Amino acid sequence: MSFLNKNVIRSITVISVLFCLLWLIGLGFAVGEYYAGKPEKVPETNTVSKKVENKKGLTILALGDSLTRGTGDETGKGYVGVLMDEIKEKTKRPVQLTNLGINGQRSDQLRKQIREKEVQRQIQKADMVLVTIGGNDLFRGGQGLVDFQAGNIAAIEKKYLDNLKFIFEQIRKSNSKANVFFIGLYNPFIELNQGKEMSKVVRHWNYDSAEVSAAFPKIVFVPTFDLFELKVNDYLYSDKFHPNSKGYRLIAERVASLLTW
Amino acid sequence: MNKLIQNEMMKLIAKKRLIVIAIIIGILVMLFTYAQYKQVQTQREKLGTSDWRTILQQQIVDTTNRLSSSRISDEWKKQLQISLQQQQYYLDHDINPAEPGAPTFMRIFLESSIDLFIPLMVMVIASDLVSSEHSLGSIKLLLTRPVKRWKVLLSKYITLCLAVSLVIAIAGILSYAISGVVFGYKGWGAPILTGFNVTDTGLNTSEVKLLSLWKFLLMDFGLVWFVSIVVGTLSFMLSVLIRSTAAGMGVMLAALISGAILSNMVSSWESAKYFFMVNLRLTDYMKGTAPPIEGMNLSFSMMVLFVWWAAALLVSFIVFTKKDVY
Numbered sequence: 001m002s003f004l005n006k007n008v009i010r011s012i013t014v015i016s017v018l019f020c021l022l023w024l025i026g027l028g029f030a031v032g033e034y035y036a037g038k039p040e041k042v043p044e045t046n047t048v049s050k051k052v053e054n055k056k057g058l059t060i061l062a063l064g065d066s067l068t069r070g071t072g073d074e075t076g077k078g079y080v081g082v083l084m085d086e087i088k089e090k091t092k093r094p095v096q097l098t099n100l101g102i103n104g105q106r107s108d109q110l111r112k113q114i115r116e117k118e119v120q121r122q123i124q125k126a127d128m129v130l131v132t133i134g135g136n137d138l139f140r141g142g143q144g145l146v147d148f149q150a151g152n153i154a155a156i157e158k159k160y161l162d163n164l165k166f167i168f169e170q171i172r173k174s175n176s177k178a179n180v181f182f183i184g185l186y187n188p189f190i191e192l193n194q195g196k197e198m199s200k201v202v203r204h205w206n207y208d209s210a211e212v213s214a215a216f217p218k219i220v221f222v223p224t225f226d227l228f229e230l231k232v233n234d235y236l237y238s239d240k241f242h243p244n245s246k247g248y249r250l251i252a253e254r255v256a257s258l259l260t261w
Numbered sequence: 262m263n264k265l266i267q268n269e270m271m272k273l274i275a276k277k278r279l280i281v282i283a284i285i286i287g288i289l290v291m292l293f294t295y296a297q298y299k300q301v302q303t304q305r306e307k308l309g310t311s312d313w314r315t316i317l318q319q320q321i322v323d324t325t326n327r328l329s330s331s332r333i334s335d336e337w338k339k340q341l342q343i344s345l346q347q348q349q350y351y352l353d354h355d356i357n358p359a360e361p362g363a364p365t366f367m368r369i370f371l372e373s374s375i376d377l378f379i380p381l382m383v384m385v386i387a388s389d390l391v392s393s394e395h396s397l398g399s400i401k402l403l404l405t406r407p408v409k410r411w412k413v414l415l416s417k418y419i420t421l422c423l424a425v426s427l428v429i430a431i432a433g434i435l436s437y438a439i440s441g442v443v444f445g446y447k448g449w450g451a452p453i454l455t456g457f458n459v460t461d462t463g464l465n466t467s468e469v470k471l472l473s474l475w476k477f478l479l480m481d482f483g484l485v486w487f488v489s490i491v492v493g494t495l496s497f498m499l500s501v502l503i504r505s506t507a508a509g510m511g512v513m514l515a516a517l518i519s520g521a522i523l524s525n526m527v528s529s530w531e532s533a534k535y536f537f538m539v540n541l542r543l544t545d546y547m548k549g550t551a552p553p554i555e556g557m558n559l560s561f562s563m564m565v566l567f568v569w570w571a572a573a574l575l576v577s578f579i580v581f582t583k584k585d586v587y
């Protein structure tokens with residue numbers, strides 16, 4: 001064991017002692033920082049950075065509720081995923097999707113979400129924006145059926161239209177070039193007792209939404225009401241509210257037929 | 262005393278155990294580096310971007326959606342909420358929570374190996390320091406020297422502390438050197454946030470501090486060292502108490518692994534927080550994740566570990582000086 005001479009052992013010992021001291025300092029530092037360190041203000045960035053990283057492909061941003069999320073689709077794609085597959089087939093450019101849909105989101109929540117800096121940055125760099133909103137405002141998981149008798153719909157709709165207008169204004173402010181596709185509502189309750197009356201409300205709702213969309217350039221209202229009008233149960237998930245894979249495919253195909261680039 | 266320590270150090274080095282440990286750490290770091298690299302790549306492919314803000318924003322939305330599911334437990338929900346608020350805070354302040362580079366890899370490696378991997382390595386050294394003298398029969402030679410018994414044991418203990426420091430240094434150096442090949446060696450100055458306070462209502466961000474990554478790493482290393490010393494001392498005690506090295510290792514191994522399992526499911530068994538093995542994840546307090554049992558914080562965990570450490574040291578010395586050797 002020639003390598004085990006005294007100097008080697010001594011130097012290993014010295015190195016160990018040094019590291020031991022270093023780690024002790026670290027430990028003391030950790031405890032001190034955890035308890036005594038006074039908080040200093042963490043700088044908050046208020047401006048949306050204008051710098052957009054060098055992007056090569058097509059950037060798609062999806063905003064909205066569970067329809068954007070794809071709830072009810074067994075494959076988990078949703079209309080956004082199916083649409084993405086179609087776009088990828090048609091174009092050779094790389095496609096980037098950011099899906100910011102949140103289950104159960106209502107228009108006032110989207111209004112809040114859209115004011116976040118990072119969301120604004122995402123809008124800014126998008127080439128195409130997909131939006132679904134309003135379903136939870138109107139239906140609220142079936143509660144809407146009760147309210148609709150009470151005649152509260154008008155007040156709810158007024159708030160919703162106000163939010164929608166704000167959302168579109170924000171999108172156009174951040175990004176004046178991207179095409180925006182706003183997906184309209186269908187009536188999942190069409191085959192229930194009050195389906196006919198409900199359909200009337202949904203049609204009216206869609207009409208007003210389309211009017212708001214039309215006031216902005218390049219915001220396209222995409223109707224889905226007719227897709228689900230006949231045989232609605234073939235296209236609905238077992239919760240009888242969200243579309244299933246087939247239903248999402250219908251919506252995606254409709255949007256796909258509108259795409260231009 | 263100095264000679265005794267040199268003597269112990271020579272025995273330790275002659276055993277070549279440090280080299281074995283270095284090789285094990287090296288292989289593991291390579292595996293982790295590759296795994297991390299793969300993970301980054303699949304994420305990039307899935308989202309079609311390497312922009313961390315986009316990825317973080319997507320993660321936030323995904324977590325939000327998971328929260329709305331009714332199938333997740335309350336505790337898991339709370340943890341998700343805390344990490345969600347933390348991610349949002351990072352995003353709002355335009356700070357990348359995982360700046361790419363070897364230092365970040367080191368941080369993640371330390372945080373995930375503090376409660377099992379590094380203690381295991383330490384255990385390999387500590388658990389036969391005394392018991393091997395029994396099995397080799399050299400204990401008699403050692404104790405017939407004109408040196409007090411407690412001095413012999415102390416020299417062994419100091420050697421253990423030095424070896425633990427060295428093992429942690431090896432882990433740090435290897436993880437930096439190996440991961441840097443893939444992720445690059447820069448990033449020491451990257452900002453990182455600490456001081457998130459987990460309370461009943463969620464995450465308190467009023468005391469959040471901005472630190473450079475190298476400072477944060479130094480703190481992490483200090484905590485890892487503390488944990489390793491405690492675990493090392495406990496194995497040292499077992500090595501004094503139990504003559505068979507294998508049995509001592511088995512007991513320690515069982516304790517460490519049970520700790521890893523327990524901390525996932527003890528949240529309703531409150532007195533479990535006095536076990537040393539559920540208190541090993543000290544770095545989590547720096548990072549600001551929810552503790553396994555409510556009410557645990559850095560000083561609590563350090564106190565618990567300290568008490569276990571002191572008790573183990575006391576037992577070791579009393580038993581060693583009183584015990585009959587034959």
